[in-house]
Amino acid sequence: MVGSRTLTAVVGLLVSLLLTAALWWYFDTLLVFLFLPFVPFLFRGLGGDDGPTIVQECPHCGFQATSDAYDYCPRDGSRLESTDR
Structure with missing residues (x-):
């Protein structure tokens, strides 16, 4: 198939x-x-998409996640914080 x-x-x-x-x-x-x-x-x-929306960010290293799939930073293991973007 x-x-x-x-x-x-x-x-x-x-x-x-x-x-x-x-x-x-x-x-x-x-x-x-x-x-x-x-x-x-x-x-x-023509797509009108300005790029991915940053949903969460690491307060220590600045890692930015574009989906809710991440809870912790893959670099240092810190809990990600939600952003208002």
């Missing part, structure tokens, strides 16, 4: 190849292959 991650990767690859072939056929040039790798950079700022 194929896992969902593998299936998603295969479908993404097939869609990407079909889109590349369609653009190559439409523009009738191989230059499409030079510009396609840069398409994700065009849409990079």
Whole structure:
């Protein structure tokens, strides 16, 4: 049985190849292959995500956790404190 991650990767690859072939056929040039790798950079700022939100911080070393999965600092074992960010 194929896992969902593998299936998603295969479908993404097939869609990407079909889109590349369609653009190559439409523009009738191989230059499409030079510009396609840069398409994700065009849409990079549209996500609206400013980065991970710091949830907890170590008072001693400054380690910052972005999820509630950490209760203690992996560096020195101190209990993490919640932040207001």
